[in-house]
Amino acid sequence: MDSSSLIASPSLARRSKQLFLGTRLKSEQLDETMLPKRVALPIFASDALSSVAYAPDEVFIMLAVAGATAYAWSWKVALAVAVVLMAVVASYRQTVHAYPSGGGDYEVATVNLGRRAGVTVASALLVDYVLTVAVSISSGSQYAAAALPALSGHEPTVAVALVVVLAAVNLRGVRESGALFAVPTYTFMAALLGMAAVGLFRLLTGTLPQVESAELQVVPAAGFEEPLTTLGLLLLLARAFSSGCAALTGVEAISNGVPAFRKPKSRNAATTLLLLGLIAVSMMVSIIVLANQMGMRYVDPHQLDQLRTADGSALPAGYDQHTVIAQIAGALFADFPPAFYLVVSMTGVILVLAANTAFNGFPVLASILARDGLAPRALGARGDRLAFSNGIVFLAGLAIVLILAFDAETTRLIQLYIVGVFVSFTMSQLGMLRHWTGRLREVHDPRTRHRMLRSRAINAFGLALTSVVLVVILVTKFLAGAWIAILAMAIFYFLMLQVRRHYDQVAEELESDEQDSVMPTRVHAVVLVSRLHKPTLRAIAYARATRPNVLECLHVDTDTEETRELMRQWQESGQEVALRVLHSPYRELVRPVVAYTAELRAANPRGVVAVYIPEYVVGRWWEQLLHNQTALRLKARLLFRPAVMVTSVPFQLSSSHAALQRRERDLDRARPGDVRQGRPPRSFTRR
Known part of the structure; x- marks a missing residue:
């Protein structure tokens, strides 16, 4: 029976692959790909730091429905978000010490709450990682279209191209992608913190300028014309708080990426977590305080009719409402344009690089799920550069589908955001609480018990806060689009259980017995x-x-x-x-x-x-x-x-x-x- 089997020289394919991905690495070289803290910070922190670019905007948008007077609550909302953020950071510092294998929330929930709880957390994290890529890249494509008018109307194409580029860079390996992204991430941090320092200095010296929208009026949205009742004010602040909690996305990535750190892994991961929390809180609170002091007027870009000129007339057609950061930078650096362009350009870049956190967290989590039989085993295989290549490609594919489905519109995607991450936060804190309670029954040394009691108190406080935030998010965002994220989590949950059931059935069928040794x-x-x-x-x-x-x-x-x-x-x-x-x-x-x-x-x-x-x-x-x-x-x-x-x-x-x-x-x-x-x-x- 004539046929053929191809054994052609692989030189062309191999050389092409090496051109894009680099020279193959041996398994023994895995330690060489481990990350020092200075490289791990930009890799795992870019997602959380990038939220500074849109979390303040969302807070002001939510408060704007009641008029400009509600902006007085903005700094209080920022402080509340900062408290939750630092509580979550403190809680995850306990997690990385207790579970350094890289399972993060999934491992904590599985070990302490059972497999179904672990699958729930895993489904929430997978959805959140996909949304992180879709939201960040879509936002970055919007910045690119604003900077280059020729790209206007082609945002989905730009977003897809950016996803492909990020995937290709990450396929070269974690260490190389971190070194590549470190410079823009550190530049963004320096630009934002420098802008905040200049603004706070001018605030203290009484020379703080007004932003370009300070002379505008904000008309309350329909249904908010009358003064708010106590209940109405609480609901408004809850919506603003839930939107501001977008600043917490990405914190969990470090607990999932502990194996990527150099030794001592847990200590380096905990230090990186603390640095991330301090930097993110400093940026977010500074920006919101400065925006409030500089007379910021910011509304939903699709509801620009809420804005009026100083005499109450409508804004001219084609009015361009710049982002909160752009308005602050424009006012502070009116006499020094290079600083303004540095802040705005680095903000756009960090929004794209935020997706890199997901490209590091998703493949690691997928490999752990594959090891546990909850995902296809191909997701647990390392590629030529010792990265989990199949997980990277799979994430890129899902993000591209989501970007095309929502036409790369950030305002539509943002409503799906942060539901999954707070589900994982809450389940993780509950798991850690049970972890410390179980350990306390086994340990009798007073000094060790005191340390465990302190850790349990931190996780209990984190559980209380994240539970409240999760309820607030579900109440305020469910009908606005959060139901789609919950549906996606349910689909992932079902698929993972089906994959596990399949592997269990295969293992049962492959179990050897006496009949298998009988000769035909x-x-x-x-x-x-x-x-x-x-x-x-x-x-x-x-x-x-x-x-x-x-x-x-x-x-x-x-x-x-x-x-x-x-x-x-x-x-x-x-x-x-x-x-x-x-x-x-x-x-x-x-x-x-x-x-x-x-x-x-x-x-x-x-x-x-x-x-x-x-x-x-x-x-x-x-x-x-x-x-x-x-x-x-x-x-x-x-x-x-x-x-x-x-x-x-x-x-x-x-x-x-x-x-x-x-x-x-x-x-x-x-x-x-x-x-x-x-x-x-x-x-x-x-x-």
Whole structure:
């Protein structure tokens, strides 16, 4: 049965892959990819730090529905968010010490609350990671379109391109992506903190300017014209608080990424967490305080009719409402434009880089889920650069689907945000509370118990806060789009349980017993023959060497003349093996063979049928197209037949030898980095 199997030289594919991803790394080089704190901070903190770019905007948008007077509460909302953020950071510092394996919230919930709780947390985190990429990249594409008018209207395309670029960079490895992203992340931190320092200094010296929107009026939204009642004010502040809590996204990524840190892993991760919390709180509170002091007037971009000029008239058509950070930077650096452009450009860049946190957290979590049988095992495989390549590609694909589905509109995606992360926060804190309670029953040393009691108190405080925030988010954001995120979590939850059920069923079916060692009563070998030539003779010789009980050759008659010629050659060659011919009136090849093997199985249920298929081996990709693929189709069909064994008997054509020689030359040729990495060419090692 003629077919082909491609063994072409992999040099072109390998070189192309190395061009984009870099030189392959050995498994023993995994320690070389570990991250110091200075590199880990920009990798894992970019998501949380980027929320400073839109969390203040969301707070002012929520408060604007009641008019400008409600802005007086903005700094109080900022402080409340800061308290929750630092409580969560303190709680996760306990987590990274107690569970340094990288499972984070998932491991905490699974160990202390059970597998279903762990799957719930995992589904929430997976959804949050996908949304992080979609929201951050969509926001970055909006900044790009604002800076380059030619991109206006093409935001989804820009966003998809950015996702592809980020995925490609992360496929090169965690360490390289961190080194690449460190400069813009640190520049963003310096720009924002520098702007905050200048603003606070001018506030203390009485020279703080007003932002461009300070002269505008904010008209209350429909239904908020009357003074707010106490209940109405509480609901308004709850909505503003829940929107401001977007600043907490990304905190959990460090607990999931502990294995990526250098030793001591837990201590370095805890230090990075503390730095992240302090920097994020400083930025967010400073920006909101400055915006309030500088007379900020900011409303929903889709509700610009809430803004009025100083005399109460409507704004001119085409009015462009700049973001909170852009307005503050524009006022503070009116006399020094380079500083203004630095702040605005770095803000746009950090929004794109925020997705990098998800590209580091999602693959690690997916690999842990794969290890536990809750995700396809391919997600747990490391690529050439020791990154979890399949997880990176999978995340990129999901984010692209979401971006295209929502047309890269941040205002639509933001409503789906932070639900999943607070579900994981709450479940994690509850799990840690049970962890410390269980440990306290086992430990009697007073000093150790005191430390555990302190940790339990921190986690209990974090649980109380995150539970309240979760309820507030569900109440205020459910109808606004949070239900979509909850539905996505339910889908992930169902899929993970189905994957686990499948793996459990497979393991149960593969469990060996005494019957598996019983020898078959009969082996009926069948060699498929298309014509009498070297591949056929080699297959017959190999089949005879296995000493089956019965050996026969099988030919499918699709052309009467060819069949007669084959039978004539068979008789003249004096072959000892009988040739059976199957008539095929519809010129089919696969169906008659499958039907014949089924007849053999039915005649001897306790025996096996061994099918030998001669195959050509070619060395050039285009030669693969010149040979039929009957053997591939036949093997695909026979694989589903019980007790039918399929063996390919390869016959190497001359082009395959040329391909092998090309491969040998490629292995002997020195590559860039060989000497530096202590990997001499093979030709040198053979001397």
